[in-house]
Amino acid sequence: MGNKYDVLKLRNQLCFPLYVCAKEIVRSYKPYLDELDITYTQYITMMVMWEHKELRVKDIGEHLYLDSGTLTSVLKKLEEKGFVTRKRSEKDERDLIVTLTDKGTALKEKAVHVPERLGSCIELDPQKAKMLYDTLYEVIGKLTK
Amino acid sequence: MGNKYDVLKLRNQLCFPLYVCAKEIVRSYKPYLDELDITYTQYITMMVMWEHKELRVKDIGEHLYLDSGTLTSVLKKLEEKGFVTRKRSEKDERDLIVTLTDKGTALKEKAVHVPERLGSCIELDPQKAKMLYDTLYEVIGKLTK
DNA sequence: TTAAATTTAATTGAATACAATTTATATTTA
DNA sequence: TAAATATAAATTGTATTCAATTAAATTTAA
Numbered sequence A, B: 001m002g003n004k005y006d007v008l009k010l011r012n013q014l015c016f017p018l019y020v021c022a023k024e025i026v027r028s029y030k031p032y033l034d035e036l037d038i039t040y041t042q043y044i045t046m047m048v049m050w051e052h053k054e055l056r057v058k059d060i061g062e063h064l065y066l067d068s069g070t071l072t073s074v075l076k077k078l079e080e081k082g083f084v085t086r087k088r089s090e091k092d093e094r095d096l097i098v099t100l101t102d103k104g105t106a107l108k109e110k111a112v113h114v115p116e117r118l119g120s121c122i123e124l125d126p127q128k129a130k131m132l133y134d135t136l137y138e139v140i141g142k143l144t145k
Numbered sequence C: 001t002t003a004a005a006t007t008t009a010a011t012t013g014a015a016t017a018c019a020a021t022t023t024a025t026a027t028t029t030a
Numbered sequence D: 001t002a003a004a005t006a007t008a009a010a011t012t013g014t015a016t017t018c019a020a021t022t023a024a025a026t027t028t029a030a
Helices: A015-034 A040-052 A057-064 A068-080 A102-111 A114-122 A126-143 B015-034 B040-052 B057-064 B068-080 B102-111 B114-122 B126-143
Strands: A054-056 A084-088 A096-100 B054-056 B084-088 B096-100
Touching (some): A015 A040, A015 B015, A040 A057, A040 A096, A040 A102, A040 B015, A057 A096, A114 B126, B040 B102, B057 B096
Antiparallel strands (some): A084 A096
């Protein structure tokens, strides 16, 4: 029994729990990130910077799936806080080079405990976590090609 | 071989693909929802209204995991477009009653094809989809209690 | 029954996010 | 080379989202 409108019920949607889950996770990060005085978007930007030290805005955007419209203001905030510097490339003036500062590197020390603290809020079976991880990247691949 | 900072690498994060996936899915909805002249948030709000016809803002918020800060403006937009009405409850003046209009009900007819169109962008194995669905709600349960 | 506590929606302010456009620079082509 | 094209970041405008606060109404408690 069901009618053609059943597909429009919230409980039959896969995208909705995905949307809620992402939203609630970002919210759960807040108390831990507040201690570092950064937001979630600033946090994932710093993750990219901790790995690469120096990148163009465009490269950061490719790692994070974000465009310059979002990143310009995020990076200006991180520069204000002293975690990165922003400078035009001399090789190509169109590029803006973002570089991790010593203060930015030092923040890593504080951040290193965030993942476990968040993980203990979620408490997901490792096998389920892996399945979730793989499936999410599969969907991302399909949506972003 | 890894070091204590490995947990801070983007590829070792579970929350990050969740965040990206949700973001990209909402973006994928856009062309289809543009045809209905509504946004994703307005769309899920209409889903709740199609199922319940009449609800308080608070009830909508409980269904969608959104607070009045978000919903007040979403509902004002939906009222402007003529899909719902907003009226204070006579029983309890604190409550604001949102009611589906005929035009709102009619929109359902156009919306009914959105889920399949979106589904064909994702093309997920049904078994994986179910696993994903269950796991997401498991995480939501842990994060929102 | 008044006073205190609770509930509900709205408001305010900060931070995203994206589409579309603009500006500046660099590359390609005619 | 000059013009056309392409690329990168920034800007603009719209819409979320949340935390914190406010205002009004209701309920509870002293």
